Amino acid sequence: MSNIEQIRFRTKVCFIASQGVLKTPESTLKLNLSEQYILSYLIENHSTPVTKDDLLKVGWPDRIVTEASLFQVIRALRVKLNEKTKGDVIETLPRVGYQIREFTREHVDLSEQKSNSTISKINKKTIISAIILTSTLLGSGAWYMYPPQTEPTHFLIEHDHIGNNSITFISQTLEQQLDLRNKTKKIFSQQLNKYGKMTITDKRIYFYKSDDFYSIAWCQVTPGTNQCKPMTDFSYKVSPDEWTKFTHLIIDNKKIFREKVSLISDSVYEPLSIVYRSYISNYGIISKISNFYISPTDKKKCF
Numbered sequence: 407m408s409n410i411e412q413i414r415f416r417t418k419v420c421f422i423a424s425q426g427v428l429k430t431p432e433s434t435l436k437l438n439l440s441e442q443y444i445l446s447y448l449i450e451n452h453s454t455p456v457t458k459d460d461l462l463k464v465g466w467p468d469r470i471v472t473e474a475s476l477f478q479v480i481r482a483l484r485v486k487l488n489e490k491t492k493g494d495v496i497e498t499l500p501r502v503g504y505q506i507r508e509f510t511r512e513h514v515d516l517s518e519q520k521s522n523s524t525i526s527k528i529n530k531k532t533i534i535s536a537i538i539l540t541s542t543l544l545g546s547g548a549w550y551m552y553p554p555q556t557e558p559t560h561f562l563i564e565h566d567h568i569g570n571n572s573i574t575f576i577s578q579t580l581e582q583q584l585d586l587r588n589k590t591k592k593i594f595s596q597q598l599n600k601y602g603k604m605t606i607t608d609k610r611i612y613f614y615k616s617d618d619f620y621s622i623a624w625c626q627v628t629p630g631t632n633q634c635k636p637m638t639d640f641s642y643k644v645s646p647d648e649w650t651k652f653t654h655l656i657i658d659n660k661k662i663f664r665e666k667v668s669l670i671s672d673s674v675y676e677p678l679s680i681v682y683r684s685y686i687s688n689y690g691i692i693s694k695i696s697n698f699y700i701s702p703t704d705k706k707k708c709f
Contacts, residue, residue, distance in 0.1 A: 413449055414510045415495045417488040421445060422514075428486050435486050440465040440479050448496065448506045457503040474643060477618060480504065498617050501647065568594050569604045572632060576614040586613045586620075589649070597657050606656070610634060620644040622652075 412429070413421040420429045426442045428435040437445065447464045448456055461476055480496060487495045497505050562583050564575045573590065577583045590613060598604055608629055614621040623641035625634035644652045 409513045409515055412512050412514050414512055415487060416508050417490070417494055419487050419495075420512075421449070423449075430488070437483075437486070440475075441483055441486075443467075444476075444479055445483060448504060449509065452506050452509065455499050455502050455505050461503065473645070477643075492617065500617070570607055570629070571609045571611055572627070573611045573613065576612065578616070582615040586615050589613075589653075593653055593656050596653075600657060618645075620646070620649060620652075 410422060410424055413423070415421070418430065421427075422429060423442070423446050426437050426439075428437060444461050444465045447461065458473060458476055462471060462473070465471075465476065465479060484492065484496060489495055492498070495506060495509075497507060499505060560578070562575075562577050562580065564583060564587075566573045566575065566587075568590070575583055575586045575590075577586060594604060594606065597606065608627050609624045610627050610632065611624040612622070621641065621643050623639065625640075626638035627634055642652065
């Protein structure tokens with residue numbers, strides 16, 4: 407018999423390192439190499455804090471990437487591991503890194519697994535045939551099957567105005583919302599004390615806070631229309647320990663937005679939002695990540 411080891415997490419998702427896949431009774435997800443390296447390393451060092459620097463070296467052994475790449479992999483793994491609450495599998499350690507605590511090592515007989523898979527397929531075909539027959543008799547034209555979905559994250563979204571700036575605050579908890587508001591008001595009040603006036607004007611600003619970072623995006627707007635001017639958008643992803651440095655940039659009125667784009671890369675152009683999509687391939691259900699930016703979407707330069 408051919409046995410392989412699999413790691414079963416509390417979310418009932420199993421990781422088979424030798425195949426680089428995550429399995430559930432309903433689907434099989436193929437992980438990319440960085441996801442495999444990072445998940446395997448966290449399992450090998452379970453119950454031990456693993457630093458971000460270590461994971462950057464493990465996940466991308468042949469090149470240098472920023473922490474934004476690591477955050478993206480961790481987010482993708484949380485989705486694929488079916489975390490209903492952040493930290494169900496991968497625990498975030500503020501200012502340190504990540505760790506995995508709970509899982510079970512199991513050995514699976516491949517031959518038995520294949521046999522069960524074949525029986526499962528036969529049963530599914532029988533059930534589907536019955537449904538189609540019943541639908542035909544009832545005159546129904548179509549029916550749909552959906553892959554299992556994780557629960558969406560719920561956000562708190564509040565809008566405010568400071569001067570002639572339109573500001574949107576986005577967070578997952580009330581505490582994060584209050585933290586964003588206090589930090590924003592402090593930036594404007596310190597700038598007012600230093601210059602006697604607000605030098606941040608005519609901006610549409612988005613503030614977002616997660617457990618790991620702050621994200622700030624803005625653009626210059628045309629007075630009276632509140633429409634973003636093309637190519638005046640910019641965004642920052644700021645770690646909590648770099649917030650003071652970022653604040654000084656704002657208060658000192660440094661030019662931190664661009665009017666002309668000469669280079670677009672991960673290091674200077676962070677996405678405002680990240681969308682996860684799933685599609686079916688020969689490997690099962692595969693997740694795809696799309697980054698979205700504040701940029702013109704059509705010839706009328708609408709955003």
